[in-house]
Every structure is written in structure tokens, then in C-alpha cells.
Amino acid sequence: MPYYLSMSKTQTKQLLRRLLKTAHFMVQGGLSETTRRCGNRNCICHRDPAQRHGPHLYLTYRSEGKSRALYIPREQAEQARQAQAAWKEFWDVACELAAENREQLRERMQGQESAARQRKANG
Secondary structure (H helix, E strand, O other): OOHHHHOOHHHHHHHHHHHHHHHOOOOOOEEEEEEEOOOOOOOHHHHOHHHOEEEEEEEEEEEOOEEEEEEEOHHHHHHHHHHHHHHHHHHHHHHHHHHHHHHHHHHHHHHHHHHHHHHHHHO
């Protein structure tokens, strides 16, 4: 049996605290580094792909059905990485809580079905 199916109220409260903590600075999206060619035709980056400028960090996400990318300046890279890691933790914790809630719902439904069968059998 997975550990989260026997979760105590204390464990659930701890997960909820983790969820709230990460919610304050999480950012949904992926981080990617890319290299680019500049607009100067005489620059070496146009002749040699290995000499492209970068890598540059971008936060990629979807909004209004479109893929978007937000440039992350070098001095903000660590903050962006922490915010994206907070999103991953938020997601993981939320999935743990959802699994526990699903198990509790299943147990309640089975209990109700069992009680209904007993009432029917006792007439």
C-alpha cells in the first residue's frame, strides 16, 4: 500500500503547510537555455553555429492557448530556478493530497454501499 493512503491528519497538515509555503513564490513553466544569432550579418554567429550568442535562459509556459517564453536575465537565473522548483514541489504535494482524498472518497463510497446492502438484506 502506498504511504500516502494511510496518511494521518498531522501528515496531511504538514503537506498543506508545504503547499502554502511553495505557493508564495512558485512559477509554472519550464526552463530552457538557447543560443541565438544576432542581427549583425558580419558577426561570426552567422557563419559558425558553434559561435552563437548565449546560452540565454527562458521560462516557457502556455497562456491563452499559446506557447510563451519569458527571457530571464542572468542575474535572475537562480531566482527563476528556485521558483520553478517550487512549482514542481507544489505539484508533487498537491498530487499526494489528491491521492489521499481519492482514497478517502473510495472508502466512504464503499462504506455507503456496504450499509445500503445491509439495509436491503435486513429489509
